[in-house]
Amino acid sequence: MFSIGQLSQATGVKVPTIRYYEDIGLLPCDGRSAGNQRRYSVAGRDRLRFIAHARALGLPLDAIRALLDLSGRDGAPCRDAHAIAGAHLADIRDRIARLTRLERELERITQVCDHDDGPCRLLEALADHDQCSGAH
C-alpha cells in the first residue's frame, strides 16, 4: 500500500492533484490508515498512471472518466474508446489549424512596423481587423 506522498512520487502527480481527483470521483483511495490517512493499492497507482498519461496527451478529465468506465466493462468498448480518442485527435488538429492561422496573422502584424520612431503601426494593425486576411 502507498501513502499519498509515495503515490505522488511513483506517478509524478502532485499530492493536491491526487486529492482533487478523489474529490471529483475519478480516483478513490483504497482505504484509510488508523489515523485517517489515504492508502492506495497497486491498482490505484495504475489507474492514476492512466489518468496522468491521458492528461499529458491533453485529454480532458471527462473523456478520461469515460475511458476508465469503458475499460472496466466488457461489451464493445474498443469502438467507443476509438471514438473518444478520435474526437480528441480531431480537436487537436482543429486547434493546430487555428493556431497556425493566428501565427501567420501575427507574423504579418509584427512586420508592418519595424522602426523605432513615429507612431507604431503595430498598434494600429492590432486595432483593425479589416487589415487581416481572414476571420479568427
Place this chain on the structure above:
Amino acid sequence: MFSIGQLSQATGVKVPTIRYYEDIGLLPCDGRSAGNQRRYSVAGRDRLRFIAHARALGLPLDAIRALLDLSGRDGAPCRDAHAIAGAHLADIRDRIARLTRLERELERITQVCDHDDGPCRLLEALADHDQCSGAH
C-alpha cells in the same frame, strides 16, 4: 453614445463580457444614464474593438492591458509593443509544436488497435507511457 447592447452589437462582444471588462478595469464606461445604465462613446467602442481583436488573436488580457497603456503614452512604445507581440508569437509557436507532437502520439496510439473484438490495445497504449516515443 451607445447603450451596452448597442456596443455589443457594434463589436460582437457579449454584454456580460463588456461588464466583465469593466470589472477588471479594462474598459471603463463613459458615464451613466439617469437610470444608471452604462453609456459609451466612440472612443470606448474603438477601445473595445482593439480588445476584441487582440483577444481573437489569442493575446491574454494582461498583454492587452499593457498594449493599451502603451498606446496612450509617447516615448518609445513601438519597441515595447513589438516585445509583447513577439512574446505572444513565440508562445503560439511553442503551443503549435507541442500540439503537433501530441497529434503524432495520438495518431500512433489510435493505430495500435483497429479491430472490434478482444481486449482493446488502445486503452493499454493510453495507460503505458513507455510505448510513447518521447516526453509530453
Place this chain on the structure above:
DNA sequence: CCTTGAACCTCTAGTGACTGGAGAGATTAA
C-alpha cells in the same frame, strides 16, 4: 518511551476569461 520533523488532514479561496441565471428596475414604441 518520547521527541522531533516530515508528511498528512480538511477547508477555503484563487487562477483566466468569461458565461449564465435570478430578481428587480429602466427605456422605448405603440
Place this chain on the structure above:
DNA sequence: TTAATCTCTCCAGTCACTAGAGGTTCAAGG
C-alpha cells in the same frame, strides 16, 4: 398607459488545478 425589451447588481459555475491556514499523524532516532 402598457407591454416588450433592455439593463441593473449580485452570485455561482466552468476547467484543472494550486496555494495557504491551521491542525493531526507517522516514522525514525535517542
